[in-house]
Amino acid sequence: MKFDKVIIGNIVLPDLNFLGEIGVNDGKIVEISKTTGVLEGQDVYHYGKDFVFPGFIDAHVHCYSNPNEGIKRASYAAAKGGITTFLDMPYDLPVPVASVEVLKKKIETINREAIVDIALWGTIPKEDGAKVIDELADAGVAGFKLSTFETDPYRFPRIADADILEAMKKTGNRDLVIAFHAENDELLTRYIKDAQAENHLEPIYHNLTRPPVTETTAVIKLLDMASWADAKLHIVHVSHAKSLDYINWFKQQGTNVTAETCYNYLLLTTEDLKEQGPKAKINPPLRQPQEVRELEAQLLDDSIDFITSDHAPWQKADKSIGDADIFKAKSGTPGLEIMIPLLFDHLVGNREVTVSHFADLLAFAPAKRFNLINKGSIETGKDADFAIIKNSEPWKVDENSFLSVSDVSPYHGQQVDNRIEATFVRGQLVYSHSTGVKEQATGRFVKPNE
Template identity: 50%
Template sequence: MDIFDLVVIGKVVLENEVVIAEIGVKNEKITAISRDIGVLKGNKTLDFGQSYVFPGMIDVHVHCFSNPNEGFIPTSSSAAVGGITSFMDMPYDLPNPISNVAQFNKKVHQLEQEALVDICLWGTISKTGGTDQIIPLAEAGAIAFKMSTFETDEYRFPRIPDPEILKAMELIKETGLRAAFHSENDEIIVDLIDQYQKSGKVYPRAHMETRPPVTETSAVLKLMEFAYWTGVKLHIVHVSHPRTIDLINLFKSQGVQVTSETCFPYLLLDVNDLDHFGPKAKMNPPLRYPEDSDGLWKHLQAGNIELISSDHAPWGPEKKDIGKDNIFLAASGLPGLEIIAPLMFDSAVAKGNLTPLQFAKLMSQHPAEVFQIPGKGKIAVGYDADFAVIDPDATWIIDETKFRSHSKLSPFHGKKIQGKVVHTIVRGTSVYDGTDLTVKPGFGKFIAGSAAKKSLVGSE
């Protein structure tokens, strides 16, 4: 009889059923699943009783280096504590974005020294003249390409002009990877903010009022039409309004390969929270009306949104507090990597809004499928032994002061949650035991994208 490196027992969430089962792990992979308990023998056994053993969660939208105070160690520590076994790090690093192979390879090297969980890396392009780096970045292992129709910073986070977007889409199509976009209409937003500032309308809700839904939907429409003509696989990040999903469904029916994500704050907060919390709840796109949040939930339940992300943006008080008297001065974004899985479990599974199977697809399977992440996203033989164990009966209080992230500011501070991450396992190794991190930086691995040339991955 085989002796496994590890046997995991619990309420296992498979692709199409939830069963009390045991999982045999050998050489970092799932090699057996038994519905009979006590059949598999391991050098180590972890019995989680009635807790759910989910496939490891995957967060496709994380910003490790937009704030250089953060980086891989705090972020991947947050991931491990939150049941996130893999994440995709965005390319808008400060001071230099990941828009060329030299920067990409440097980041891979740092990742391999510092990561506690497995990480994929996004690539991007410079504002103009950068499309020649797309094929080399794909071959170096970029998981996908992120661009924006809104400009945060001309160098680090630029608005890409339409001719460059079309060129980029044609090249990205050749790689088989996905072109993703921050989709907001820059011209309308800049004009509205200018009007509001001149009128002294700088209260928190002004952030939403200067980014009305049309600024999202009009940008998404343009991108989907470009994708129709170029044939690229398109992904729309952080959808904040249900009409955007209505339009995505329309283009899907016309054969456009377009997927979408929403972020947990759009489901769990609304513009009244922006009024209440001010800069702490400021993100782009902004929080919307309660009925818009309800509409996103309906789309989620209908299967119209592929996945949920955190858009983890770890700003500290030095970037948030300056917006207390003028919301436009505050940095946009919230920390979320450590709390997205329990928050969504509480609001979705514990409250009966989604089944555990639906939750696993949104948080694990679909992210892996949309971005072609090999061996991740499912509990199945041959897949990586990545597990997020959630005790559905445990209740706890979110405490922002205990976040592993540099950012210790959250509108969810003090919220009581039902469902707690009690163990996180990456490739058969416990990285979090419910209390402490149990691996050192460097345990996590770089996951290369599907267009990578193996000879280039990790090379200088």
């Protein structure tokens, strides 16, 4: 058989990696050979000993928190970063994805502009919101995202407990994940108010006004509610090992719960917050160095299900406004195009995480959790999504050269010792280091179980 494409390299499977080749027809993986020189293809891509990973999946992206970003730019950044599928959050500015009408418009934009595949989160209105769950589920959302902390009363509201419980029951009945930004609104609002009254506006006060208890108390409440509601709970951006202790205890009791951390919580600490100020402001905040080490130990002990970027593409003006008052700066950092190389250096290069475990944390596990059945692993019959990583190729992060609209990063100037050599989505080469991003929109909206 002659294939449309043959990919040759060090292929990463769930339990091993080997020098071999992959035969692709019609955007699907048809054959995997553990030797080279066996498969014949119309187009052959030979990557030597470079790693051929399944296309990476980022389950936590904000394309429209800053409307200057949008689907097109975010998908370009994702392709450059080896991410072939991402799940975009629903807190779009100016209108959140809390109705079918808004969802359908977003799907149209994806199918018109994206060069990687994208699944979508939905959310619910602030009051009596569970009524929209069935129609959004029917329209193909991959899950629902809610918050116990209020960023904005319309776009990103705090949801009351009674509505949370009802939403948990409904999403559980639909076999859909319900995810939460878990911070205790009452506590941190008081702490911030007190700090501002005392003129404590330095960067470290972003951490001090959001101590671990503001996360753990919210997490415990959600875990208990999910256990009663038979929900499929997911806690986003876990920043502290104590939260994971609670999550894993409930998991052992039978609660259907998963947890993610974000790359920033593994790579940065409060020392970076002190040094870089608004650049390093994220919610929940960066933690103390010892707390970061404890979180990483949980990751290495398989107590974290997967890792995400929480990509928030702010620009310099959005951050510099907080130079004299940390509370004024926007929260979040960009991550789509740099997360994978940074984590590969840190986890595979420095912590001896196997490439298979790396693939599990950043491809297989999120695909499984969100029922993206054709994504996440290199298997026959699945989409031919690949990310090629070339090791021992030094370069430096440059916040001024991002494909994302964001032009500010706490990693600016940091050396990285690997690079994304190429990215394939359903067999299409959408990015290569030598030629850049393919301009043609070939991405698709992805529904769970399809």
